[in-house]
Amino acid sequence: MDTFGITVQKRASELEQMAEVLIIGEQLRLRLHEEKLIKDRRHHLKTYPNCFVAKEVIDWLIERKEASDRDTAIKLMQIMNDNSIIHHVCDEYKEFKDLKIFYRFRKDDGTLPLDQEVKVFMRGQRLYEKIMNSENTLLQAREEDSMKYERTFVASEFIDWLILEQEAKTRLEAEQLCRRLLEHAIIQHVANKRHFVDSERLYQFRLNFRRRRRVMELLNERSQRMVESHDSPFCLRKQSHDKSTSFLSVSPTKEIKIVSAVRRSSMSNSNSGGYFANSSTLSSSPPVVMCNPKSVLKRPVTLDELLAPGALYTRKTLTIVSDAVGWGFVVRGDKPCHIQAVDPSGPAAAAGMKICQFVVSVNGLSVLHCDFRTVSNLILTGPRTIVMEVMEELNS
Known part of the structure; x- marks a missing residue:
């Protein structure tokens, strides 16, 4: 070079770190607004508009698997505080406190330093x-x-x-x-x-501003950050309180691993079926990552076979609206791409998506001649609502 x-x-390394903090902070702010954790609150006869309770957000980060424990959650919010994303409503505390006290996003009160x-x-x-x-x-x-x-x-x-x-x-x-x-x-x-x-x-x-970030990424070193353009990141999902929302790509065998609800930059090898973690929950240490090259397809299917007259495939149109953390599916393959995994509790499953379906188009754009990286990027950089046309076997 x-x-x-x-x-x-x-210079870019320093600026990208700043940019990631801003993006993660804004995505967190929108999620907290969506879940009504940010609202007008009253204390000692005074109303504080658009604020959140520190302890409630710490609880929320742990419940949503954005932090493994309270200490980690506090560190994440302290990074937000140090970078002037949030502040105590009266600016009394320089350190983020895990207490029933009010904080506010500076973008909500117009004090974000420009x-x-x-x-x-x-x-x-x-x-x-x-x-x-x-x-x-x-x-x-x-x-x-x-x-x-x-x-x-x-x-x-x-x-x-x-x-x-x-x-x-x-x-x-x-x-x-x-x-x-x-x-x-x-x-x-x-x-x-x-x-x-x-x-x-x-x-x-340089940046994909629309990629759904996890708050935990604030603790990552730049060298460990996820590759923006080579991931199929739609498996990042909220986890329920009573059971894991991890999901299986096919019927369980010794070769098949549980797909953890975690974004992974290692899910980028077009010759494999993805890298999956055994653990269905997030812990304080990164989950063990193992290669699972086995495709969910029973056999390879060529584009000519898929489009041949009289082929035993039917087309379906799916409308999928992402929630705060993703769409809930994984794309794999090349010319054509196929659905490798679907989160049973996610938006994609609710729309009728199934494994082994082939991706025909995304928002009206034909992707039959694209690899999964191109399809992934198209979805990531598109609107929150995606319209996908898929093909599946008639007897599936």
Whole structure:
């Protein structure tokens, strides 16, 4: 890597850590609002709007398997506090207390410190969401210097889009904005060798802002963080109070392991059926990870066989609305992809998804010629509600 790449990477590591804290904090804030833990509360004849009780959130983190114990939960909230994501409503405590006292997200009371780095981050996130919510084809798989890269945009086309969307008035202003985004680790050159230039060069967003993070990721070192683009992460699920929501990919045998309700960056090998953990619950130490290369398919099925006239397959359309932590299924395979595992208590199962179904389209886009990484990324970067067309055997 040249001098430019080394310099950018060093700076990017620090900025990505800051970005992850902001994203995890915002996702936690939305989840707590959704579950009514954040609300107006009254104490000593005074009303405190949009606040939560520290002890209740510690209980919630443990119940939702976001923390293994109270000490870990306190550490997680302290990180939020240290990074000015939350604060005590009266700013009396610098340390997060596991007590019946009120805290508030700074975004809820308008006290989030908007320094230059946070402003650029929020601008980048807004642009990312704007692109993902539009119907344009800005992000595509492309080649540069004989290398293929996923979800790239051409610099000159991105500048055209910024001007069209009135995010910049001139090409020079748009280019300067993009250079700031690159300097703040929001975007990067695909090979990380060049600064941003109004050209035909390819760039990517470094962060997938829509990926569902777990609060426990705040304790991870950067080197241990999950690969954004190579995971099939839809198995992250809430766990019930009385029983495990881990699920089996096929009937139990000595070769089949229980799929833990945990996101795993190691679930990225297209030649395997995934890596699964034996433990159905989260403990203070990481679960043991073992390879399970066995596919749930009884035999390989080619695309030609699937689409042949008179083939014994039927098509179904499923509408799946994710909850706060995911959709509840795992995609595997290549041309065509298939459903490897389904959480029986998750949104996908409720919509009628089953193992061994083949994925035909996602939100109207045909994915029959895609591998599971591409399908995973398409779902992750799409809306919360996905419409999937699948094919299954008539006798299944």
